[in-house]
Amino acid sequence: MAKKKDESEAITKSHFVRCRFCGQKNGVKEDYKNGKANCGRCKLPLSNEPHKKFADLSKHDYVHPDDSKALAALRAIPGIDNALRKLLSVTGESALRVIFTAGSVKVTPKQFPDLHAKLQIACSTLGVEMPEMFVQQNPVVNAFTYGSEKHIIVLHSSLIERLDDEETLAVISHEVGHIHAEHVLYLTAARLMEAIANASVARLVPGSEIVKFIISAGINSALLAWARRAELSCDRAAMLVVQDAHIVGRVMMKLAGGTSASKIDYEQFLEQGREFKRTCDEKALDKFWANIINAGLTHPFPIWRVSEILDWAESGEFEEVMKRN
Numbered sequence: 001m002a003k004k005k006d007e008s009e010a011i012t013k014s015h016f017v018r019c020r021f022c023g024q025k026n027g028v029k030e031d032y033k034n035g036k037a038n039c040g041r042c043k044l045p046l047s048n049e050p051h052k053k054f055a056d057l058s059k060h061d062y063v064h065p066d067d068s069k070a071l072a073a074l075r076a077i078p079g080i081d082n083a084l085r086k087l088l089s090v091t092g093e094s095a096l097r098v099i100f101t102a103g104s105v106k107v108t109p110k111q112f113p114d115l116h117a118k119l120q121i122a123c124s125t126l127g128v129e130m131p132e133m134f135v136q137q138n139p140v141v142n143a144f145t146y147g148s149e150k151h152i153i154v155l156h157s158s159l160i161e162r163l164d165d166e167e168t169l170a171v172i173s174h175e176v177g178h179i180h181a182e183h184v185l186y187l188t189a190a191r192l193m194e195a196i197a198n199a200s201v202a203r204l205v206p207g208s209e210i211v212k213f214i215i216s217a218g219i220n221s222a223l224l225a226w227a228r229r230a231e232l233s234c235d236r237a238a239m240l241v242v243q244d245a246h247i248v249g250r251v252m253m254k255l256a257g258g259t260s261a262s263k264i265d266y267e268q269f270l271e272q273g274r275e276f277k278r279t280c281d282e283k284a285l286d287k288f289w290a291n292i293i294n295a296g297l298t299h300p301f302p303i304w305r306v307s308e309i310l311d312w313a314e315s316g317e318f319e320e321v322m323k324r325n
Contacts, residue, residue, distance in 0.1 A: 015028065016028070042114055042118055042121060044118075045165075054125060059181040064233045070226035073222060084186065087193075100154055119176070121241065128176050133154075140156055141158050145187065146187065155172070155175075162254055167254070170251050173238040173242060176237065177233065177238060183234070187227060231305065235305055236318075245312075249273075252309075256269070269306070273306040
């Protein structure tokens with residue numbers, strides 16, 4: 001009898017909080033405090049704070065100026081869109097789709113249900129139609145979006161295993177940002193070009209004449225240069241969903257520090273990002289070397305990315321986007 005009485009008292013002392021992200025109604029204790037409990041559906045921290053959904057967000061509201069400049073230079077190349085669409089039609093886009101649908105786990109309401117809920121949150125916040133999403137067993141810490149017609153997001157298992165739920169939402173939102181910003185045609189072509197950049201591989205690819213044209217016309221280098229800068233725009237898209245610069249910052253800290261991130265002081269990491277930006281702004285040689293070294297990578301340096309997202313937050317531009325939409 002005493003046990004039933006205790007249970008009854010516990011129920012009467014509880015109340016409900018609706019998740020600000022996914023809308024799920026969650027029972028919590030009477031002494032509940034913001035951030036001290038997680039939603040049963042999306043697993044994100046419960047809070048009484050509102051979460052903004054954008055009714056009519058334009059990509060021009062948040063696209064990074066370096067992205068815009070690089071894309072303008074890319075689009076100035078005659079015949080680029082036709083060449084890239086031809087590339088995707090004769091190379092491995094369909095093969096990639098087979099690889100991921102056959103060798104990965106599709107995210108659904110019953111498989112990785114919390115990831116499915118996070119994808120819904122990102123899409124409903126930015127105003128994007130839900131793409132398919134897969135989790136692939138892969139030791140490389142990465143996530144990407146591809147597909148010129150039907151978009152697919154792929155998350156590597158090693159990435160989501162080291163992130164908390166808010167950070168995972170930021171990564172998914174970054175990928176949804178590629179869709180919202182209309183990056184995916186060029187992004188898919190960039191990833192394919194990375195895969196077939198080796199001359200011996202290129203000879204085996206159907207439509208190798210298209211590949212040769214793309215390389216000789218300078219499309220390849222311009223495409224890869226743009227792809228790195230496009231990541232800066234999608235970090236901003238992620239921030240528009242999570243609505244906290246420090247969640248994006250923690251993702252960058254884990255990308256930079258790996259499994260040792262628990263030993264890193266986050267405030268010191270942020271200061272490292274600010275110092276990096278100051279140095280690059282003040283010293284032309286440092287900026288030159290940063291650009292040269294980064295040219296061989298698929299993404300900007302994590303420190304570079306955190307410095308850019310902090311700058312966007314602290315400049316007031318992020319708040320302006322939040323107010324306008």
